[in-house]
Amino acid sequence: MGQGGEPRRVRAHDGELGAAVARAQDGDEPAFAVAYRLVQPGLLGYLRGLVGDDAEDVASDAWLEIARDLGRFRGDGAGFRGWTATIARHRALDHLRRTRARPRPAALEPDVLDLPGPHDTYDQALESITTERALALVRELPRDQAEAVLLRVVVGLDGPAAARVLGKRPGAVRTAAYRGLGQLARRLGAEDGPGDGTQGAEES
Incomplete structure (x- = not known):
């Protein structure tokens, strides 16, 4: 669970x-x-x-x-x-x-991959965000998703605590974190290349 x-x-x-x-x-x-x-x-x-x-x-x-x-x-x-x-x-x-700076995305490296592919679970993705390269990928997310992921995963706050930091509702922070992790998993799955046979499955 x-x-x-x-x-x-x-x-x-x-x-x-x-x-x-x-x-x-x-x-x-x-x-x-x-x-x-x-x-x-x-x-x-x-x-x-x-x-x-x-x-x-x-x-x-x-x-x-x-x-x-x-x-x-x-x-x-x-x-x-x-x-x-x-x-x-x-x-x-x-x-x-x-x-007057904005968070700037870092260049991706081909060996970045400690994060799982799109078929893996949310909890597995959470446990994998541990490296500098993974943090660089988080910085490419939309700001609300990046902050939610960082507070939930890197700082280790629960939903209500992260929501207090951001001045948002806990449900909104949980949703942003989930969507951000989903984007990371999809991006890293694409970097992995074809392998699970699901490419194009969502195109209809």
Whole structure:
């Protein structure tokens, strides 16, 4: 059974993350380092999908704000991931406004393929978005689909949490993520070339 798209590998650390955040709020600097280690990979992947090569700089700005406002956070580990994603998104949008840039698609490489073809399931596609090349493909999606995929898959937020970050209804975010993953699977299936005999099946 699918788990609504939330990556198990991220969810498994929520207890540890929540405990680290609570200690960090009491002034425990090593605990803040633990929280950073658990959150930064997903946060950086999300920002790469929004601002590309400037992700590290934007993440640094976001973490300065996170550290400054940590005492005001209330919630558990999953809530902390949503809170940090919201801050990171605001810093990314500020950056895009300053530079008047749009997320630019990266060139496809012929060996990109850790994502499944169109016949594979949604959950399998979710589990496969782990590489820099896959993130580059996500950046080619329409903006609403790219952000939904990044928040659900890379950051590991559930539907309601991703919806709060984006200011949308959970159903709209789930639909956008599903459609985005479907587009990725079809694109990568085409890169794989003919093999399952379904080419042209949808043309009538």
